[in-house]
Amino acid sequence: MQPVVLTICGDYWDSFIYKGRLYLWGYNEELTIYNWDELIDYLIMRYSLEQYREAIDFSFKDGRIYYEKYPEDKRPYLKDQIIYLSQFAFELNRDDLANFQCLSISNPFPELATDIEVFNDVIYGGTDDGLFEALIDQNPFNFKVISNKQKIWGETEVVRLKANYGGRLALSTGPDGLFELRLGDKYFGPNSFQVSNKHSSFADWNYSNIYSSSDDGLSFLALFEKIDTVEKVEKRQLNLDLIKSAWDKKETFLEMGNVLSQKDLFNVNGHTMSWGNGNKIYLWDKNKVLKTDFLQYKAHADSSSNDVIDKIEVINLKSNYAQEIISAGVTYFGILVELEDRLLIIYESGKETMTYDLKLEVTKWRAFPRSVKYENQVHVVSEKSIKILSFNNDYFNDQKNKRLGMRFFKSSK
Amino acid sequence: MPYITGVTYTLTLTSGLTKKYTFSPKHRGTISNDDISKWIISNNEEAICFLQSANDDYIDGDRGWGFSKDNGIFKIIGGINIDLILHQLKIAKFTEDHNGVWHGYPCNLKRKSDKPSKSILVKWVNNNIISKKEMSKISAYQKCNL
Numbered sequence: 001m002q003p004v005v006l007t008i009c010g011d012y013w014d015s016f017i018y019k020g021r022l023y024l025w026g027y028n029e030e031l032t033i034y035n036w037d038e039l040i041d042y043l044i045m046r047y048s049l050e051q052y053r054e055a056i057d058f059s060f061k062d063g064r065i066y067y068e069k070y071p072e073d074k075r076p077y078l079k080d081q082i083i084y085l086s087q088f089a090f091e092l093n094r095d096d097l098a099n100f101q102c103l104s105i106s107n108p109f110p111e112l113a114t115d116i117e118v119f120n121d122v123i124y125g126g127t128d129d130g131l132f133e134a135l136i137d138q139n140p141f142n143f144k145v146i147s148n149k150q151k152i153w154g155e156t157e158v159v160r161l162k163a164n165y166g167g168r169l170a171l172s173t174g175p176d177g178l179f180e181l182r183l184g185d186k187y188f189g190p191n192s193f194q195v196s197n198k199h200s201s202f203a204d205w206n207y208s209n210i211y212s213s214s215d216d217g218l219s220f221l222a223l224f225e226k227i228d229t230v231e232k233v234e235k236r237q238l239n240l241d242l243i244k245s246a247w248d249k250k251e252t253f254l255e256m257g258n259v260l261s262q263k264d265l266f267n268v269n270g271h272t273m274s275w276g277n278g279n280k281i282y283l284w285d286k287n288k289v290l291k292t293d294f295l296q297y298k299a300h301a302d303s304s305s306n307d308v309i310d311k312i313e314v315i316n317l318k319s320n321y322a323q324e325i326i327s328a329g330v331t332y333f334g335i336l337v338e339l340e341d342r343l344l345i346i347y348e349s350g351k352e353t354m355t356y357d358l359k360l361e362v363t364k365w366r367a368f369p370r371s372v373k374y375e376n377q378v379h380v381v382s383e384k385s386i387k388i389l390s391f392n393n394d395y396f397n398d399q400k401n402k403r404l405g406m407r408f409f410k411s412s413k
Numbered sequence: 414m415p416y417i418t419g420v421t422y423t424l425t426l427t428s429g430l431t432k433k434y435t436f437s438p439k440h441r442g443t444i445s446n447d448d449i450s451k452w453i454i455s456n457n458e459e460a461i462c463f464l465q466s467a468n469d470d471y472i473d474g475d476r477g478w479g480f481s482k483d484n485g486i487f488k489i490i491g492g493i494n495i496d497l498i499l500h501q502l503k504i505a506k507f508t509e510d511h512n513g514v515w516h517g518y519p520c521n522l523k524r525k526s527d528k529p530s531k532s533i534l535v536k537w538v539n540n541n542i543i544s545k546k547e548m549s550k551i552s553a554y555q556k557c558n559l
Contacts, residue, residue, distance in 0.1 A: 159553040174554035
């Protein structure tokens with residue numbers, strides 16, 4: 001099952017989708033925000049695809065309904081519609097977009113951000129000078145983005161950032177290692193600290209734990225444990241009075257524990273890259289991917305590698321890729337692997353392993369696995385366009401037994 | 414005029430301004446395992462590289478970055494051994510000391526102190542020196558085959 005692809009022509013630096021709006025950073029340092037739902041309605045009209053509206057809406061506007069409540073008996077029909085749509089090369093240009101513009105402002109950050117993240121109506125921008133924020137005012141009658149270019153964290157530069165559901169930001173700083181910044185006052189202790197001084201290219205969340213990946217060192221998993229019982233306090237030999245004071249203030253006490261290296265997790269030597277998200281961890285090996293499940297229910301601060309991962313499985317690829325890996329990611333619908341000259345999206349369709357090989361000069365790419373509507377999308381920025389790809393294979397996969405991509409837990413959403 | 418390593422010269426920019434430049438002996442010679450990058454181009458080419466950087470304003474305060482292109486392709490200008498592996502280097506970094514004397518060396522883009530600032534990278538994209546993809550990768554210390 002191939003993705004449905006929409007290409008937006010133009011000279012862009014970055015792209016984000018959040019709460020019905022598409023955020024496009026132009027290379028000219030303009031941030032322009034579009035009404036995404038109306039834009040997709042226009043796409044349907046432009047390509048005369050009214051009879052495929054449901055499939056297009058699910059592909060671009062809201063994919064979550066597939067997982068949550070779509071009737072089983074209608075699924076085959078919908079699948080056929082999506083397969084049909086995947087044959088189109090949808091394309092829009094700046095003029096098409098102009099009618100759906102909500103806002104255009106100068107870059108809310110002091111420079112083109114190396115990476116951005118949006119969480120809880122705040123845009124975070126990682127720059128050479130640290131982390132900056134801009135607030136989104138979602139007032140439907142006066143939508144705006146407010147920025148005074150305020151630096152909120154400045155220990156070093158930020159090259160990649162990733163938020164988890166709990167308001168924690170993993171900050172990868174390249175050679176200066178991995179930091180964590182905790183937003184708000186939910187957590188006990190300092191709101192920022194260095195997790196590791198080991199090189200960190202990017203990071204993601206295996207639940208409350210951080211998987212840091214590196215193309216210049218060994219990737220690692222930093223374990224965190226919520227200390228919420230006296231038994232845990234005693235086992236970890238922590239200061240009970242201190243922790244009780246946190247509990248009294250309704251603060252969460254998270255203790256950082258062991259840092260497990262890629263070498264221990266996968267029992268491999270050499271400089272390849274591994275990465276994780278949700279219940280999955282992967283390691284790249286040119287013509288194959290090693291996969292393991294992260295066992296959250298067994299993970300404690302003092303856990304060893306053997307405790308927290310399941311058996312390692314090999315997923316063979318049809319091609320041998322000689323290029324070195326640059327970055328990677330895990331979504332529900334599969335895994336993404338950026339090589340020097342392409343982006344691979346590797347996924348399952350039924351029991352078959354599929355590779356969507358996007359041979360492009362990739363400026364940036366971004367997936368949205370923590371989104372509640374756009375978890376099926378990948379945005380790929382290249383020299384003259386942005387491709388928005390919608391992968392819908394996973395709605396038809398067996399979540400328990402799939403190997404490629406995080407497991408979707410219905411009850412947890 | 415052949416430039417001599419270890420000697421400081423006064424170089425003249427196209428604007429008529431001058432810059433003092435010394436050819437650092439530390440960055441000349443055999444590439445060894447001492448974590449110091451070495452030029453493989455001549456002193457004359459090093460001077461041209463610096464002058465081009467200064468003329469095109471690829472200078473950010475007391476730091477500057479340069480390169481040498483041959484038919485549009487970045488030339489290898491130096492090398493460094495990291496963990497016994499030879500890395501070919503294509504970007505030069507120049508620094509000015511407190512006496513106003515500049516020197517340069519082939520830089521390792523994976524090293525924090527060597528990475529060009531964002532403002533320089535933006536200028537390079539605007540002048541078609543590098544692509545946006547290359548800017549994005551260099552900014553994030555990712556692998557980038559210039």
